Amino acid sequence: MSGRGLTRLAPLVMPAALSLVLAVGLTACGSDDAEPSGGTQTSDTSGSTDTDGDSAAVTVTREGDAFTPNGERVELGVDQTLVLTITADEAGELHVHSTPEQEIAYDAGTSEHEITIDRPGVVEVESHEPDVIVLQLEVR
């Protein structure tokens, strides 16, 4: 772009850039370090979520090919322990799509498992056969 072009663009770019920087600056300050929250209370399922200081807990139920919860979001802190209580009528596996992946093998009946995620992100907990996303962990 020629020098002349830059000068003519300046009145256009400056206010736009300024407004953006201001807008981002003003709002980003307040939101930056959200507390590493525990699990949130989820609403409409029997898969209940509790939080208790350093760990959060979720109950997962499997009846045949049906899972509860059904893709619920659960907030989790980095390195916070999530205790999964799995009640299933048949044995199976859950895959935790963190990087690297983790795997939870469960038996029929009720069993307890722990997950920790060491990096912020959204991690899906998925059953295979049938392919169902049971939980989405929002780790921050």
Added chain:
Amino acid sequence: MAPLRAGDVISAHGLGGAKDLPIPSELAIAGAVAALVISFTVLAVAWRKPRYDAATSGRPAPAWLDRLVSSRALAVAGRVFGMLVFLYVGAAAVFGKDSLINPFFGTFYVLLWVGLVPASLLLGPFFKAISPARTISMLFAKVSGVPEGEGLYAYPARLGYWPAALGLFSFVWLELVYPHSTDLGPARLWAAAYLGIMFIGSALFGTTFLARADPFEVYSSLVAKLSVWGRRDGALVLRSPLANLDTVVPRPGLVAVVGVLFGSTGFDSFRESTAWLKLVQSLSMLRIWPDTLALITFSVGVALVLTVATMATGVSSETPRRALPNLFAHSVVPIIVGYIVAHYLTYFVEYGQQTLIQLSDPFSRGNDYLGTADLQINYWLSAHPTFLAVTKVLAVALGHVVGVVAAHDRAIKLLPPRHQLTGQLPLLVAMVGFTVGGLYLLFAA
């Protein structure tokens, strides 16, 4: 619970592990407000006479640079590089293990599909220069004695970019909807069909076919219009991205290309939202059907909004109303690129590193052909979500500014004076809608 090696996972999940956190609501709102302010600032203070003209814009590059860029050596080097990567990864696809550690998947879905955006932004029409489909077609033509670039027939002008739009749609459907996209068979089949169609098409219509119908080449060359590299009367020129963007040649189907590119990225965010997930998992049918429907809705929706918004203006007798959508489609390209950056940055940086590591061992036998097998992936980006969120919003806002300015310049060039201000309002509203919609998906999904 045991950590798994990626290769042990039989997954219908697609590539990559954890996804980005949603951006904070404050940042999403800031971005949306910025988009509005920018839009009306442009409308109020920008120039009133068109500034960009492909016939005069750009500064001639230094002679040595032109000689280098236009040199046969560089052209050959690009083709050799493309063919080497193609054969290497092709070998992994044919002889390698059907597992996520096969580098074919990372090369195909991440390095090629996502990587062609930064490569084209920096280097210009990158994929055209290395395209194996083009190289092999040129070799075919040479062997059979056909004059370079020519085919049996002239490429029908009315087809325009429609074949590329179809090709792009089939790719994003494979990547985002098809549950077995990370099985070797289907991905290989797609690649083989793509190559077959490119060979036949270029035999029939010459290399023009590749420039109009090759989804990767069309995508790459479109994004390259936001680079500084251009040509005028064959000579290399350096242009501002805005002036360069103005040189996009409008052809039939350009709106469809833009619709698929933007719509599919939006759909990729949308399909991971809790609301959609719960809906499709509570239906009794396979997820593939509602997902296909949603992908079509997003792609057609973007194209339709763009069509209606560009046609809702008074016109002069020189430019028919129905020509307007393709004449304005270039202005959505920067919005697409901004949103692609926001959507794929972590994926590209982190899974891209993963792929470089996997590439050293194409047959999953523990080899280290490239010496990259022991590299460690740097997860700095994931570990800094606030930096990431701000970068995303800035990329989206920057894309929006460039898009709005490009549309404004085109409007004052094409529209009759008394419709110039009101005539660009519908498109401006549509662009704000695209940007705010994109930000909303980054926030909510």
